[in-house]
Amino acid sequence: MPEASSSAMGKLFTDLIGQNVTFSEQQDPIISSTKQIYCTYLIKPMDSTRVLKADLALLSSFAGALIGLPLESIKDRLAESQPNEALRDALHEVMNIASRIVSIEHRAVFKSMYPDSISLPVDARRTLRVPCYSSYFNVKIDSYEGGAFSLFAPF
């Protein structure tokens, strides 16, 4: 599953949000106790599904930094009972742009974002449960909260 290298991933997000972002690949799955977000990408022309799983705090940092929110403001908005529209829209855009690093050999199209694995479509749940290939990264962002970022592919 050739996805982008750690350095290419870091550069993409650094260029996107204007803060230094580093991706460090890990050998084993990352056990994270914080809330996760799941995103599906359609890989063309095979129409297979790849899944991105990441800490909500990490993706919110990307989204918040993109629209110029400081970390404390992002945390406040995440604590609100209703999802914050500006943050959610920015999160959607970040995931759309992340399609560039989900696959480097084929075209990846961002499809949807899910708040838990139960809500994923059947094929995506299967990919997440028994991936043919997976990769795990610890992500750090200057001045913002980092976290876990993982990719899963069916082949």
Next chain:
Amino acid sequence: MDLLLVDDSKTMRLLVQRAIRQAGYRDLTVWEAESGAEAMEKLRDKTPSLILSDWNMPGISGIDFLRALREGNNLTPFGFITSEGTKKVRDIAMSNGASFIIVKPFSVDDLQVALDTIFGGN
């Protein structure tokens, strides 16, 4: 000078608007549409100097929007701002009459170079 910006993401419209100003085009009037359908509506009474559009949008995609314009003999210069950066996508865009394609994430310089090709520098 005016420009029609078509993107379903409010965030991206905000970022592009900001980048346009930073690129020196402070006097450029920017109309916004959040879909290809809304853009077609706006084009009934507006003739912008440039259309900047996303590629992946709900409903009419960016490339279908461009094709519909050209089929209707609307030759307004058209550029894409998209996360779709593959050669195939570029080839499709250019063969359908796009003037340029800017890949996200883009810099102010990327946008300025593209705008200068249309507006001849500011």
